Amino acid sequence: MTRRFPFPIPFGWFQVAYPEDLEPGEVTALKYWARELVLWRDHDGAFHLQDAYCPHLGAHLGVGGKVDGAQLECPFHGWKFDGDGACTNIPYSQRTNKRARVRTYPTIERNGFVLAWYHPHEEPPQWDIPLIPEVGKPEWSDYYKSAYIIRTIPQEMSENGVDPAHFRFVHGTDEVAQMESYNTDGACSEMLSKQAYVTPRGVTWGRIDVWNHGPGFSRIWFSGIVDALNIATTTPIDHDHTHIRFNFAVRKFDDEKMTSSVADAFVKEINKQVQEDTPIWENKRFLPVPALSDSDGPIIKFRKWYSQFYAEPYEVGVG
Ligand code: FES
Ligand SMILES: [Fe+2]
Structure with a gap:
């Protein structure tokens, strides 16, 4: 039997919560990376994510x-x-028991997210998630959020970003963004593109620029008619389910109603x-050797870049 996806769970920074999900002193159960987890917030407000x-x-x-x-006190015997x-x-x-250790994931609060570092071999973080200057600024709206659990892996969702051809067929988009460049640098990738917007006064050009920071965090900038930012995070729940969250912020208009209707x-x-x-x-499978057209996006370059986030061996086989 072949699995739809041959990959292990990627390593990197992943969103595990929003800071407002827990008050200091609260504890919650989570499941990510095919592991049962506990997230708790100490009395100083710091988050801790552990097995x-x-x-x-x-x-x-x-x-x-x-x-x-x-x-954190265990409910069973109070350790x-x-x-x-x-x-x-x-x-x-x-006495305490030195061998009794709870596996702990490096956890930070940044850009309005609680992010945790997962690595199957517990290696320390290998890159940083940048501070996004627009987040929390008075000229920018708060996040407009949505979230889904999808039966796929983060890599497959990300691949959509370098697949301009699907927009016409899946999304019915007449004017597909024109890619100007796609570059990778370590754990980051950058895709710059131009987008035509058809308005009653003719065609206006805008931009859609995307930066990925590792396998679970991407920042998408829309500019032209309005300035907007979408931070999309993807967190593996297990080998074939992903929690995806979208966080939109727009540069505010003078009129508050206008801001919220643009964001909506x-x-x-x-x-x-x-x-x-x-x-x-949810129904496709990953083809290691796809039959591409010369006008497809940089799918292979994207896959090469993404493969660095798999620390465990896997076999992709052939088609
Ligand atoms: S199982 Fe946790 S203290 Fe005994
Ligand atoms: Fe899509």
């Missing part, structure tokens, strides 16, 4: 676990662990596109 199962006797720390200052995963207290023993229009369009893409994503 869910307590190393003592396996209780799920995200179900009934309690925050005590800067520690405590700090934000680095070390056992700091066994309430019925004089963007959100509506992206939601329409996701609904159109979903049946393709």
Whole structure:
């Protein structure tokens, strides 16, 4: 039996929550990267993401676990662990257990997201997620958010970005963006393109520029008629399900109503596109040797770039 996707889970920074999802002192269970996880926020407000199962006797720390200052207390026998995963207290023993460690994922709060670093071999972060200057500025709107769980992998969704030909057929777009350049540099890729907008006063040119930072974080800039930013994050849930979140911000107009109707229009369009893409994503398979036309986008270059995020061996086989 061949799987639809031959890939292991990629490593990188992934969104695991929004800061507003948890108050300091709260704990929640999550599932990403085919692992059961616990996310908790200590009393100073810092987020900690750890494997869910307590190393003592396996209780799920995200179900009934309690925050005590800067520690997480297991609901089963009250052992405590700090934000680095070390056992700091066994309430019925004089000593702690040094071997009882909870696997801990480096976690940051940035650009209005809680992001965590996943690497199958627990290697430390290899790149950074940049601070996006527009986020949180008074001239810019807050995020307009939408989220989906799709039965596919992040790579397949990202590949859409370098596949201009599908826009006409899947999305019914008459004027497809014209790619000017596509370059990769380490964990980053940059795609610059021009987009024609047909308005009652004729055609106006705008731009759609996309930067990816690793396999799970992309920043899409729309400019021309309006300035807008979409930060799309994709987080693998398991080997064939992905949590995708879109976060739109628009440069504010003087008129507040105008700002929200422009943002709503963007959100509506992206939601329409996701609904159109979903049946393709959920039913296609990855072809390692695709039969391409000379006018397809830089699919192979994209795949080469993306393959650096797989730390475990895999076999792509042939067609
Ligand atoms: S299982 Fe967690 S303290 Fe015993
Ligand atoms: Fe698409």
